[in-house]
Structure formats: structure tokens, C-alpha cells
Amino acid sequence: MRSAIKLRVSFLVCAIACFWLGVHFTPETLVTTSAEILLASIAAVYFVLLPILYWFWIIKAGKQPKWKLLLIFSLSSLVARLSFPAEFASYFEFVMWVRYPLIAVLLVIELYLVVTVIRGLWQARSLKGDPRIGVVEQYDASDEKQRSLAMVLATEPANWLYAIPWFSRNHVTALAHIPLLSSRVWHLLLMLVGCIALSGISYYLIASWNDIVALIVSSIIAYSVILLVANYRVSKHYSLYIQDEKLVINNGLWGFLLVPLNLVESAEQGEFDKSALAEQLCIGRAQHFNLKLNFATDVTYFGSFGHLPEDFTQVYLAVDSPETVIKRVSLDPEDVTKQVA
Structure with missing residues (x-):
């Protein structure tokens, strides 16, 4: 597991523990000095410790946008409003004022999902592959925010494309299978x-x-x-395939990697120990990976359904037929055309 992912999981566990302990030990009244000190300590954890951890473990380590720091402050404010004594909880009353706008936003999201599903189904009726491929091709890597948002939205029609076998009947045949x-x-x-x-x-x-x-x-x-x-x-069925001279690697729907074949610098078959690849991108459920792909430049891996893009110059895979993959990615487009003919 890469260090960035470990830090995300560590922060999630830490945040849950802090909020649970904070709610459990928050005093109901402030009649003693010890109760005031306890409440101040809990507030420091909510609004100082957790934001600091979020800054270093999520934003810095994961190279996330700085505005996401507002998320942890908003969550801490909500917990404080619901658990702090009345005289202090009133300072967080603004959180409750957003309750009804939040309901309205959720209703809009529900409506948007319905519209997105219908539109996605209509557009995906004759697709031969994953609609996320078009997103990577359409949006330049320099506009990371727009591309990530488009990738997240493209996941919705991709869900229906793969969930209904009839919709994916024209899908490209898999080149190999990754054990997941x-x-x-x-x-x-x-x-x-x-x-x-x-x-x-x-x-x-x-x-x-x-x-x-x-x-x-x-x-x-x-x-x-x-x-x-x-x-x-x-x-x-579709963990690894080639479409339009692009290698598509799916880590389920959780992770998506699209690599033009002309960027695959080399493909090596071997036995790569998982324990020595903690900071590398590894796809497949195995203790040893049997295929390594090196890229000529950085290639974006869209993790967490596109929310967490990361750049890599190589990937380690566990596949059922590494020889087939090496042979195919090593072919020139002209050779492929001749083979098809």
C-alpha cells in the first residue's frame, strides 16, 4: 500500500476516533474548571489537530487542492453544534441554518442523477468501450480539476454500461485478466x-x-x-484490454488507467515481490506481480472513481497471460493492421 493511501486511511481512522471520543466525553455543563479544560481540549482536537493532520496527510501527501481543508472545518463545526453544551453550541448555529438548503441540494442531486442516467444510457447505447476513455482524450492534463470532475461524472454511465450485459455486448474483448x-x-x-x-x-x-x-x-x-x-x-471481464491503440487497465471501477501504446516504453515479465513495491502502482490481488510496464512519460491513474488522480511512470500487474500482453504492446500499429488483415 502506497504511503499516500496509508495516510488517507490513517486520517479517516483518526477522525472517527476523535469525533467519537469527543462526543462521548463532552461535558453537558461547564460548572467546573475541569469541564472547561476538557471542552477546550476537545475543541482544539476538532479545529486544530484534525485540520493540521488533514493538511499534511491528505492535501500535502495526496497533492489535493487546498480548498478541501474547508471540509474538515465544516465537519468539525457540525459535530460541535450537535454535541457541545448549549452556551457554546449556539456559536455553531449557522450549521443548522444550512440544513434546509442541504435538503434542497440533495433533492437536486437526486434529480441530476436521474437525468444523468437517462442521458448516459442514451449515449452509451452503441458504445464499444468505457465512456471514461473519451474523458481522458477530451480533457488536457493541464486542466486537472475539470478533467477529474468529468471523470467522476463519466463514472455514472460507465456503471450502467458494465452493470447491464446487453449494454456492453459490443465491448472490446479483454487482452488478459487481472485477478481482483x-x-x-x-x-x-x-x-x-x-x-x-x-x-x-x-x-x-x-x-x-x-x-x-x-x-x-x-x-x-x-x-x-x-x-x-x-x-x-x-x-x-474487462480488467485489461486495448481499444483504439490505447491500453486500458481497470482496477475494478475504483481505479482507471489509460495508456497510449506509443507511450509504453518497455514491458518486462518477471517476479516482482509486492513487499518491495510499497510506493509503486500495483494492480492485482497477488503476492508477486509478473508484469512491469514502463512509460515514456507520466501517465495518470484515476483512483477513487476519479477523485484522486496520481501520476506514474510505471505500473506492476498480476495477469493471467503476461506473454500475450507483452507481445501486443510491443507491436507497431502497422503490424497490428497487417495481423487484422
């Missing part, structure tokens, strides 16, 4: 059960506060069933 956990049937069933259970639990927990929000949140979670099925099918 998400390609297992038991993993899909487990995720589906967890998704449905989480949808029901979220509705139960939120309904006491607001029925509309509970319905929206639970329906968004339940809607993830499409994503889970698509993730399974792309992992099982």
Missing part, C-alpha cells in the same frame, strides 16, 4: 448484502431527525447496487 477481489462472486454477494443493510440502517437512524433526508440518504446508498454489479463485471 471484486471479481469474486462471494465478494459481490457480500457487498450487496452490506449495501442493502446499510441503506436500511441509515434510514432507521436518520428518520427520527428528518424523514425526507432519511429517504434520500437511504435511496442513494441503495442506488450503489448498480455500482457494485458494474464493479464486479468490469473486474471479471
Whole structure:
């Protein structure tokens, strides 16, 4: 696991622990000096410690935009408003004022999803491949923000393209298969059960506060069933293929890598130990990777459904037929044309 990912997971665990401990130990009243010191310490954790950790572990280590620091401040403000004693919670009343605009935004998101699905289905009816390929080709790497946003939006029609076999009937045949956990049937069933259970639990927990929000949140979670099925099918059938002289590598739907074949500088078959590749991009569920691809320049790997793009000059893969991949990526376009003819 790369250090940037480790830091993201570490921050998530740390934030959950800090908020849980903070809510649990927040005094109900400030009648003693010890209670005041305790509340000040909790506030320092919320508004000093966590933002500092977010700055170094997420923004700096992950090369994320600085404006995302507002996210942790907003979350800390919400927790403070809901858990601090009344005399201090009132200072965070502005968080509650945004409740109704938030509901409106969620309703707009729901409507937007419906429109996006319909439009994406119509546009994807005759596609031969992943619509995310067009995003990478259309948007220049210099406009990272716009390209990342487009990649996230393109994930929606990609979900339906892969989730419904009929929509992906014209898809390019896989060149090789990468062993992924998400390609297992038991993993899909487990995720589906967890998704449905989480949808029901979220509705139960939120309904006491607001029925509309509970319905929206639970329906968004339940809607993830499409994503889970698509993730399974792309992992099982389309983890590695070539389309229009571009090598497409799918780490499920979670990660996406598009490499023009003319940028593949070399392809090496071997036995590469996972433990020695902690900072490298490795795709496949294996202890040893059998294929290494070197690129002539940086190539963007779109992780976390496009939210976390990272640049790499090489990738390590575990594939079922490395010889086939090496032979194909080493061919010139003219040789490919001759073979097809």
C-alpha cells in the first residue's frame, strides 16, 4: 500500500476516533474548571489537530487542492453544534441554518442523477468501450480539476454500461485478466448484502431527525447496487484490454488507467515481490506481480472513481497471460493492421 493511501486511511481512522471520543466525553455543563479544560481540549482536537493532520496527510501527501481543508472545518463545526453544551453550541448555529438548503441540494442531486442516467444510457447505447476513455482524450492534463470532475461524472454511465450485459455486448474483448477481489462472486454477494443493510440502517437512524433526508440518504446508498454489479463485471471481464491503440487497465471501477501504446516504453515479465513495491502502482490481488510496464512519460491513474488522480511512470500487474500482453504492446500499429488483415 502506497504511503499516500496509508495516510488517507490513517486520517479517516483518526477522525472517527476523535469525533467519537469527543462526543462521548463532552461535558453537558461547564460548572467546573475541569469541564472547561476538557471542552477546550476537545475543541482544539476538532479545529486544530484534525485540520493540521488533514493538511499534511491528505492535501500535502495526496497533492489535493487546498480548498478541501474547508471540509474538515465544516465537519468539525457540525459535530460541535450537535454535541457541545448549549452556551457554546449556539456559536455553531449557522450549521443548522444550512440544513434546509442541504435538503434542497440533495433533492437536486437526486434529480441530476436521474437525468444523468437517462442521458448516459442514451449515449452509451452503441458504445464499444468505457465512456471514461473519451474523458481522458477530451480533457488536457493541464486542466486537472475539470478533467477529474468529468471523470467522476463519466463514472455514472460507465456503471450502467458494465452493470447491464446487453449494454456492453459490443465491448472490446479483454487482452488478459487481472485477478481482483471484486471479481469474486462471494465478494459481490457480500457487498450487496452490506449495501442493502446499510441503506436500511441509515434510514432507521436518520428518520427520527428528518424523514425526507432519511429517504434520500437511504435511496442513494441503495442506488450503489448498480455500482457494485458494474464493479464486479468490469473486474471479471474487462480488467485489461486495448481499444483504439490505447491500453486500458481497470482496477475494478475504483481505479482507471489509460495508456497510449506509443507511450509504453518497455514491458518486462518477471517476479516482482509486492513487499518491495510499497510506493509503486500495483494492480492485482497477488503476492508477486509478473508484469512491469514502463512509460515514456507520466501517465495518470484515476483512483477513487476519479477523485484522486496520481501520476506514474510505471505500473506492476498480476495477469493471467503476461506473454500475450507483452507481445501486443510491443507491436507497431502497422503490424497490428497487417495481423487484422
